[in-house]
Amino acid sequence: MGRVESLLFPTRKERVEERRKERSHGDVRDEVFDRATLLSVSRLVTQGFFQEVDFSISTGKEANVFRVSGPKGFAALKVYRVSNAVFRRFPPWALEDLYRTAGPGSFGRLVFAWARREFNALKRCHDSSVPVPRPRVQWRNLLLMDLVGDAEGRAAQPMIRTPLEDPARTLKELEKGVRAMSTRARLVHGDLSPYNVLMHEQHPILIDLGQTLPVEHPQAAGLLLRDATNFARYFRRFGVDCEPQEIYRRMGGRPTP
Numbered sequence: 001m002g003r004v005e006s007l008l009f010p011t012r013k014e015r016v017e018e019r020r021k022e023r024s025h026g027d028v029r030d031e032v033f034d035r036a037t038l039l040s041v042s043r044l045v046t047q048g049f050f051q052e053v054d055f056s057i058s059t060g061k062e063a064n065v066f067r068v069s070g071p072k073g074f075a076a077l078k079v080y081r082v083s084n085a086v087f088r089r090f091p092p093w094a095l096e097d098l099y100r101t102a103g104p105g106s107f108g109r110l111v112f113a114w115a116r117r118e119f120n121a122l123k124r125c126h127d128s129s130v131p132v133p134r135p136r137v138q139w140r141n142l143l144l145m146d147l148v149g150d151a152e153g154r155a156a157q158p159m160i161r162t163p164l165e166d167p168a169r170t171l172k173e174l175e176k177g178v179r180a181m182s183t184r185a186r187l188v189h190g191d192l193s194p195y196n197v198l199m200h201e202q203h204p205i206l207i208d209l210g211q212t213l214p215v216e217h218p219q220a221a222g223l224l225l226r227d228a229t230n231f232a233r234y235f236r237r238f239g240v241d242c243e244p245q246e247i248y249r250r251m252g253g254r255p256t257p
């Protein structure tokens with residue numbers, strides 16, 4: 001049996017051993033590549049989306065992101081954790097439509113709906129020329145998208161870890177991107193921060209779109225204003241003269257009463 005097969009189809013002895021481990025570590029099911037996820041990964045491989053999982057780019061609370069590669073070049077594979085820890089972090093406005101799409105039933109289905117939600121938001125933004133990674137496919141708790149990175153496959157860093165050559169210009173470009181998101185894709189990110197913006201050759205790319213909401217949503221304006229306020233604070237550190245309300249307006253925010 002090959003390595004992947006032995007992972008996918010363990011022998012009886014391994015199964016017994018695994019159950020023993022599961023009993024001793026309650027968190028075994030929190031591992032990224034649980035059996036079901038492994039099967040989903042192998043399905044995408046079989047379908048030719050990629051060939052190799054190269055290495056982990058990021059290990060987070062909700063998801064792990066890996067660089068993968070294949071004949072179509074590099075890509076980023078976001079693997080959502082199928083664990084209850086994630087569940088508690090779904091924002092209430094997203095939960096409404098998650099329950100609608102997932103219906104009653106397993107927690108896993110909610111996570112799949114969450115992955116689908118991010119895929120749809122990425123697609124809508126990409127189709128409207130908002131600077132986001134192009135989504136390729138979503139299956140269960142997997143989301144495959146273009147890698148934001150260089151030609152050698154090195155992943156771009158979040159804004160928080162990138163020295164900005166021209167902060168004022170970066171802010172302008174970021175405002176333009178977010179404005180395109182609100183006016184053309186008609187979505188508000190809902191959790192935009194220097195952590196969820198990657199810097200690709202000094203150009204901002206918006207990521208982590210799971211909690212986006214339509215501009216018409218009653219909470220959309222408040223969230224956009226909150227993010228604009230955080231960015232105002234962030235860019236002031238670099239001596240950029242900016243006001244939260246102005247950033248909010250340039251990001252396509254509607255006048256607040």
Ligand SMILES: Nc1ncnc2c1ncn2[C@@H]1O[C@H](COP(=O)(O)OP(=O)(O)OP(=O)(O)O)[C@@H](O)[C@H]1O
Binds near residue numbers: 065076149155
């Ligand atoms: N398309 C991509 N190309 C390159 N790197 C990426 C891409 N998508 C995500 N990453 C990397 O993975 C990290 C986490 O991605 P993301 O923000 O989408 O996950 P998350 O839901 O915030 O996970 P958590 O909050 O649990 O850390 C990013 O900060 C970035 O470093």
Ligand SMILES: [Mg+2]
Binds near residue numbers: 195196208
């Ligand atoms: Mg994030």
